[in-house]
Amino acid sequence: MTATAQQLDFLKNSIKSIQDYPKPGILFRDVTSLLEDPKAYALSIELLVERYRNAGITKVVGTEARGFLFGAPVALGLGVGFIPVRKPGKLPRQTFSESYELEYGTDRLELHCDAIQPGDVVLVVDDLLATGGTIEATVKLIQRAGGTVKDAAFIINLFDLAGEARLKALGLNVYSLVNFPGH
Ligand SMILES: O=P(O)(O)OC[C@H]1O[C@H](OP(=O)(O)OP(=O)(O)O)[C@H](O)[C@@H]1O
Numbered sequence: 001m002t003a004t005a006q007q008l009d010f011l012k013n014s015i016k017s018i019q020d021y022p023k024p025g026i027l028f029r030d031v032t033s034l035l036e037d038p039k040a041y042a043l044s045i046e047l048l049v050e051r052y053r054n055a056g057i058t059k060v061v062g063t064e065a066r067g068f069l070f071g072a073p074v075a076l077g078l079g080v081g082f083i084p085v086r087k088p089g090k091l092p093r094q095t096f097s098e099s100y101e102l103e104y105g106t107d108r109l110e111l112h113c114d115a116i117q118p119g120d121v122v123l124v125v126d127d128l129l130a131t132g133g134t135i136e137a138t139v140k141l142i143q144r145a146g147g148t149v150k151d152a153a154f155i156i157n158l159f160d161l162a163g164e165a166r167l168k169a170l171g172l173n174v175y176s177l178v179n180f181p182g183h
C-alpha cells in the first residue's frame with residue numbers, strides 16, 4: 001500500500017500546532033493529537049510497516065519517549081525486535097552513550113551494548129525530525145554496537161530545520177509521512 005495524498009492529508013490534519021511551546025519561537029507540532037485518533041494512529045503504523053516489509057530489516061530502534069510510540073508497533077508489524085534508545089541512566093545493562101544537541105537544549109542517549117549485533121539491519125523510527133541531532137546520535141550508537149542503519153522513518157519532518165540533509169549526509173534514506181515548517 002503506497003500512501004495516497006488523501007491519507008497523508010488526513011494524518012497532517014490530525015496533528016495540532018502550538019505556538020511558543022516549550023519556549024518562544026518554537027512552533028510545536030504535537031503528535032499526541034494524532035495518537036488520540038485511532039484511525040490516524042493505525043494508518044501511520046500501517047504505512048510505515050508496508051513501506052519496510054520487504055526491506056530486510058532485522059531490528060527497529062526508537063528513541064525515548066515519542067519514538068517508542070511509533071517504533072514499537074512498527075517492529076511488531078515487521079515481526080522483528082524493538083530496541084529502545086533511552087535518556088541517561090534508564091537502561092540496566094551495559095550501555096553505549098552519545099551526547100547530542102536538540103532544537104531547544106542538549107542531552108545524552110544510551111543503548112544497551114548487547115541489543116544489536118553485527119549483521120543487524122536497523123530501521124530507526126521517531127515521531128519527528130527537526131535538526132536531526134537525536135537520530136544522528138542514535139545512528140552512532142547503533143554503529144558502535146556493530147549494526148547497520150540504512151533507513152530512518154518519521155511521522156513528521158520539520159523541513160526547514162535541515163535534519164533530512166544532515167541524515168542523508170550520513171548515508172541514510174529518510175522517509176517522512178508529513179512535512180511542516182518548524183517556525
Ligand atoms: O531532530 P532533533 O532536533 O534532534 O529533534 C527531534 C527530537 O525531539 C523530540 O524528542 P525530545 O528530545 O523532545 O524528547 P521526548 O520524545 O521525550 O519528548 C522528538 O521526539 C525527536 O526525538
Ligand SMILES: Nc1ncnc2[nH]cnc12
Nearest residue numbers: 027028029103128130182
Ligand atoms: N518543533 C517541534 N515540535 C515538536 N517536537 C519537536 N522536537 C523538536 N522540535 C520540535
